[in-house]
Amino acid sequence: MRSWLIVVVGAILLACNAHSERWEPRVPGPAPVTPGHGRAPSAISVGAARADLTLPPGGSTFGYAPDSRVTNGYWTRLYCRVFYFETDAGQKLAVVPCELPAMSLLLQRRVAELVAPRLHATQLMMTATHTHAGPGHFFGARQFTGVFSSRFPGFDPDVLKILSERIADAVNRAIDAKQPAKLSWHHGSEFWGLTRNRSLSAYRLNRDPYVAADPPASVREPAERAIDPSLDVLRIDRADPQHPEGTLGPIGSISLLATHPTVLRNTNQLYGGDVMGVVSRYVESRLRSESKSGCETDPLHGVINTNAGDLVPIWSTGDVAEALEVGERMGERVWSVHPDVEAGTRSVVLDSRYMEEEVTGARFAENGVDYRMCSYGELGAGAARGSSEHHSYISGILNMFSTSPHANYLAQDCQAPKKPLLGLISSITHAHGAFPTRLPFAVATIGDTLLTFVPMEMTVTAGYHARRRIENVLQRFDGAPSHVLIAGLANEYVEYVATADEYQLQDYEGSSTLFGPSSGRYVTNRVGLLAQSLYDRSAADSLRAWGVVLGAANAIEFGYGPPIDTGITNKSDDVHRQLLGTCRMPNVVADLPQFCMYWFDGAPADVAIDRAPWIGARVASAPEIDAHDIDDRGLAFVTRIHTQLDEGWVWSTLFSPRAATWNALASRPFSIVSGGSPPVASSPISKDHLPAVCTMRQARLCTTGTETDDWTGLVPARPKRPVPYTRGGRINSN
Amino acid sequence: MMPIEPPDLALFAALALLLSGCSTSLGIAGAKAVSGSRANQVGLRTMALMEVPVLDTRANLTAGLSASVLERTAPESSAWGEWRLGSLLGLSQMPRPNEFRLGYEAFLSAGLARYQLATAPRVGSAFGLLAGAPIRLGRQLPTWRADELIALQFYLVPSVGIEVLAQDRAEVVWGLAIRGAFWSSAIP
Numbered sequence: 001m002r003s004w005l006i007v008v009v010g011a012i013l014l015a016c017n018a019h020s021e022r023w024e025p026r027v028p029g030p031a032p033v034t035p036g037h038g039r040a041p042s043a044i045s046v047g048a049a050r051a052d053l054t055l056p057p058g059g060s061t062f063g064y065a066p067d068s069r070v071t072n073g074y075w076t077r078l079y080c081r082v083f084y085f086e087t088d089a090g091q092k093l094a095v096v097p098c099e100l101p102a103m104s105l106l107l108q109r110r111v112a113e114l115v116a117p118r119l120h121a122t123q124l125m126m127t128a129t130h131t132h133a134g135p136g137h138f139f140g141a142r143q144f145t146g147v148f149s150s151r152f153p154g155f156d157p158d159v160l161k162i163l164s165e166r167i168a169d170a171v172n173r174a175i176d177a178k179q180p181a182k183l184s185w186h187h188g189s190e191f192w193g194l195t196r197n198r199s200l201s202a203y204r205l206n207r208d209p210y211v212a213a214d215p216p217a218s219v220r221e222p223a224e225r226a227i228d229p230s231l232d233v234l235r236i237d238r239a240d241p242q243h244p245e246g247t248l249g250p251i252g253s254i255s256l257l258a259t260h261p262t263v264l265r266n267t268n269q270l271y272g273g274d275v276m277g278v279v280s281r282y283v284e285s286r287l288r289s290e291s292k293s294g295c296e297t298d299p300l301h302g303v304i305n306t307n308a309g310d311l312v313p314i315w316s317t318g319d320v321a322e323a324l325e326v327g328e329r330m331g332e333r334v335w336s337v338h339p340d341v342e343a344g345t346r347s348v349v350l351d352s353r354y355m356e357e358e359v360t361g362a363r364f365a366e367n368g369v370d371y372r373m374c375s376y377g378e379l380g381a382g383a384a385r386g387s388s389e390h391h392s393y394i395s396g397i398l399n400m401f402s403t404s405p406h407a408n409y410l411a412q413d414c415q416a417p418k419k420p421l422l423g424l425i426s427s428i429t430h431a432h433g434a435f436p437t438r439l440p441f442a443v444a445t446i447g448d449t450l451l452t453f454v455p456m457e458m459t460v461t462a463g464y465h466a467r468r469r470i471e472n473v474l475q476r477f478d479g480a481p482s483h484v485l486i487a488g489l490a491n492e493y494v495e496y497v498a499t500a501d502e503y504q505l506q507d508y509e510g511s512s513t514l515f516g517p518s519s520g521r522y523v524t525n526r527v528g529l530l531a532q533s534l535y536d537r538s539a540a541d542s543l544r545a546w547g548v549v550l551g552a553a554n555a556i557e558f559g560y561g562p563p564i565d566t567g568i569t570n571k572s573d574d575v576h577r578q579l580l581g582t583c584r585m586p587n588v589v590a591d592l593p594q595f596c597m598y599w600f601d602g603a604p605a606d607v608a609i610d611r612a613p614w615i616g617a618r619v620a621s622a623p624e625i626d627a628h629d630i631d632d633r634g635l636a637f638v639t640r641i642h643t644q645l646d647e648g649w650v651w652s653t654l655f656s657p658r659a660a661t662w663n664a665l666a667s668r669p670f671s672i673v674s675g676g677s678p679p680v681a682s683s684p685i686s687k688d689h690l691p692a693v694c695t696m697r698q699a700r701l702c703t704t705g706t707e708t709d710d711w712t713g714l715v716p717a718r719p720k721r722p723v724p725y726t727r728g729g730r731i732n733s734n
Numbered sequence: 735m736m737p738i739e740p741p742d743l744a745l746f747a748a749l750a751l752l753l754s755g756c757s758t759s760l761g762i763a764g765a766k767a768v769s770g771s772r773a774n775q776v777g778l779r780t781m782a783l784m785e786v787p788v789l790d791t792r793a794n795l796t797a798g799l800s801a802s803v804l805e806r807t808a809p810e811s812s813a814w815g816e817w818r819l820g821s822l823l824g825l826s827q828m829p830r831p832n833e834f835r836l837g838y839e840a841f842l843s844a845g846l847a848r849y850q851l852a853t854a855p856r857v858g859s860a861f862g863l864l865a866g867a868p869i870r871l872g873r874q875l876p877t878w879r880a881d882e883l884i885a886l887q888f889y890l891v892p893s894v895g896i897e898v899l900a901q902d903r904a905e906v907v908w909g910l911a912i913r914g915a916f917w918s919s920a921i922p
Contacts, residue, residue: 066883072879147787148920152877
C-alpha cells in the first residue's frame with residue numbers, strides 16, 4: 001500500500017515538472033574575421049571524420065508525418081561525414097552531410113557550441129540526405145516534434161545530446177586530422193534514367209521551367225526531361241609532400257545530386273540511410289580499394305541533396321532489397337564520374353558568407369515589385385495526402401469523400417490559394433515556435449564551385465531559378481566560380497519551396513511551401529545577394545536595408561514540443577546474453593544463402609550498438625574481403641529487436657552476403673557474432689557446414705520482424721543461471 | 735468566409751476523432767456527506783472525455799461530461815432518485831501501451847445535482863474536484879509495437895473527489911470505472 005502511495009505521489013510530482021531539461025543554446029555572435037583575401041587561391045588542408053549516429057531502436061523515424069513508424073532495428077548505420085577545409089590564408093569551413101531526415105538549427109547550434117572556438121556556427125554547414133528512416137525527436141519546432149509529426153511524437157533531449165556530441169566529436173577529429181590535400185571537381189549530367197519528377201502537373205504550370213538539356217538518345221518523352229541530371233563530385237586526396245603532383249590516397253569525396261533518397265515506404269521500421277546510404281557505402285568501398293595498402297584509412301563519401309523537392313528515385317516495391325539495387329546503380333554512376341587522382345589542385349579559393357533572417361514578414365523586391373513573406377508558416381490541405389509516390393494513410397480516408405482540389409482560388413490572404421490543412425483550427429500552427437522562422441542561408445566557394453546552402457527542399461525549377469540568379473551575378477566578377485550548386489536541407493528545415501507557378505496548384509510541394517507563394521522569389525533574392533556579397537560590398541548594404549546583417553548568428557527561441565523519453569538511455573540492471581538459434585533461410589537464390597541468428601540480449605539502451613561494428617561475421621583471416629561487407633557498417637545485415645521475455649530481449653539479425661563476399665567467405669569457417677562480453681556467436685558456418693534450414697517461424701523472425709507471443713520452439717527452457725553481461729567489445733579483428 | 739464543404743467536414747471530423755482521444759467510462763460511484771445532513775449514496779456513473787493535446791506536457795487538457803444516478807442508502811434507503819450531472823475540465827495522463835501502467839487525472843466539475851434534503855428532494859448546483867488514477871489494462875508493449883494510428887485501450891479508473899451541493903452540503907465522492915479510450919500514437 002505504501003509503495004503504491006509513493007508511486008502516486010511521485011507521479012503527481014513528475015507531472016508538475018513535466019518539461020524535460022532543455023538546453024538553451026548560447027548566441028554564437030558574429031562570424032570571425034578571416035585574415036587574408038578570400039579570392040586568392042591558397043594551399044588547402046582537409047580533414048575528414050565519421051560520426052556514427054545510429055541510435056538504439058525505440059525512437060521514431062521522421063519524414064512521413066503521422067505515418068513515420070517507430071523503429072525496431074536498423075539495416076544500415078546512420079552517419080554524418082565531416083569534411084573540414086582550411087586554407088593557409090585562414091579560411092575555415094566544415095561541410096557535414098548527414099544521413100538524417102532533416103537538419104535542425106537547434107542541433108547545428110549545439111554542435112557549434114561544442115566545437116567552439118575551433119569553428120564558428122557560421123562556418124559549419126550541416127546537411128541532411130532526407131532519408132525518412134532516420135530519427136526524429138531533435139527539432140526545435142513544435143510541428144516537427146508534436147502532434148502528427150510521427151507515430152511517437154515528442155522532443156527527447158537525450159537524442160539531441162547524443163547526436164550533437166557525436167557530431168561535435170567528429171568535427172574535432174576532422175580538424176585534428178587535417179592535412180595538405182588535393183581537390184578536384186567533376187561537373188556533369190550523368191544522372192539520367194535514375195529519377196523522375198513526381199509532380200508533373202505542378203511542374204507543367206511553370207512559365208519558366210527547368211528543362212534538362214542534352215538528354216541521351218534513350219530519353220524520348222518530355223516528362224523524362226523534367227528532372228535534374230546534374231552530377232557533381234568533389235574528390236579529396238592527401239597531397240604527397242614529396243611530390244607536388246602526387247597523392248597518398250583518398251580522404252574522401254562529396255557528391256551532389258538531385259533526388260529524394262526515399263525508396264523505403266512509410267511502413268518501414270528500420271533505421272537506415274535509404275538509397276543515399278547505399279551510394280555512400282558503394283563509393284567508400286571503391287575508395288578503400290584505392291587506398292594505399294598498409295594504410296589504415298577510412299575514406300568517406302558524403303552525399304548532398306540539391307534541388308530535389310519534386311524528384312524521386314524510380315522504384316516499384318519499396319523494400320530494402322530494392323533500395324539496395326537502386327542505390328547501387330546510383331553509386332556506380334557516382335563512382336564512374338569520380339575525377340582522376342592526378343586531376344586535383346592543391347590551392348583553391350575557399351570563402352563563405354552566412355546570413356540568418358526572420359522569414360515571417362520579410363520584405364524584398366524583384367523586378368521593381370515589392371514582396372512580403374507571410375507572417376506565419378502553414379501547411380496546406382494538399383500535404384495531407386502525402387506525395388504522389390508515398391501516399392499517407394489518411395489519403396485513403398480522404399479519397400472516399402472527395403478528390404477535389406486542395407486550393408481555394410477565392411481566398412485573398414497571403415497564403416492564397418492555399419487551403420489550410422487544419423481548417424478552422426489551423427491558427428494553432430501560427431504561433432511562434434510552431435515552425436522554424438529564423439532561416440540560415442550560406443554560400444561557400446570551394447575552387448571553381450559555389451555551394452548555396454538553403455534550409456529547404458527546392459523543386460527542380462525553384463532551384464534552377466536560384467542557381468541562375470547566382471550565375472548571372474557571378475558573371476560580373478573576374479575569378480568568380482563558374483559552377484553553382486544548391487545544397488538543400490542545410491542547417492535548418494522548413495519543408496519545401498515551390499515556384500509561385502507550382503504553388504498555384506497546391507499539390508504536395510506547393511502545399512508544403514510554408515510561407516506563401518513568394519517563397520521561391522525570396523530564396524532567389526537572398527541567395528543572389530549573398531553570393532554577390534562575396535565580391536561586392538553593396539550586396540551587404542542591400543541586405544542590411546532589409547534588416548539582415550551578414551555573418552551574424554543570433555538568438556533563437558526554439559519551440560520544443562511535448563517532452564518524451566524514447567528510452568535510448570534507459571539501462572537495465574541485469575542483462576542476459578544467450579544464443580537462441582542460427583539457421584539458413586529456406587529460399588536460396590543463385591546459390592547465395594542468407595543466415596538468420598537470434599539471441600537474448602539487453603534492452604535497446606544496453607547493447608553496444610554505438611560501437612561499430614556490433615554485428616558481423618567473424619572470420620580468422622580474410623584480407624581480400626572488405627570488412628564492411630561482413631559487418632553492420634555495410635549493407636549485409638538487418639538487425640531487429642522483438643520482444644522482452646523473462647530471460648531478456650530477443651534480437652535477430654539476417655546476414656545476406658553478396659556473391660563476391662560469399663565466394664570469398666564460403667571456403668573458410670566463420671561465425672555470426674554480436675559484440676559484447678560475453679560475445680554471442682553462432683557455430684562455425686561454411687559452405688560445407690551450413691546450419692539447418694530455418695523453420696517458417698524462424699524465417700519470419702528474421703525477415704519481417706513479425707511479432708509473436710508464442711515463443712515455443714524458438715526459445716529454449718530457462719537456463720539455471722543468467723550469464724552476466726558487460727558492454728563493449730568489437731566483433732572482428734579483420 | 736470560406737464555404738465549408740463536406741470533404742472538409744469529413745477531414746475535420748476524422749482529425750477531431752484522432753485529435754480528441756475520446757473515451758467513455760462506466761462504473762460504480764458513491765457519495766458520502768461530510769457536512770450538512772448525513773447522507774450516503776451509491777450508484778452508477780458514466781463519463782465521456784475528450785483529450786486535447788495543446789499543452790507541451792505529458793498530461794493533456796481534457797474536457798468532458800459526467801452523469802451519475804444514485805440511490806440513497808443512509809440515513810434511510812430510497813429509490814434511485816438522486817443524480818449528478820457535471821461538466822469536467824482538467825488534465826489527464828492516460829498511459830499508453832508502452833508506458834508505465836498508472837496514470838493520473840484531475841478535474842474541476844460544475845453542474846447540477848438532484849439530492850435529498852431532510853424530507854424533500856432538491857435540484858441545485860454542484861461544484862467539485864475529482865482526481866483519478868487510470869490503470870492501463872493489458873501488458874506493456876515496447877514502443878515499436880505501440881505505434882498505432884488509432885486504437886482502443888481499456889483502463890480501470892479509481893477516483894475520489896469532493897463536491898459541494900449548493901449551500902446545503904459537501905460530500906466526498908468516489909468511483910471505480912472501466913474506461914475505453916480511443917488513442918493515436920501520433921498524438922502526444
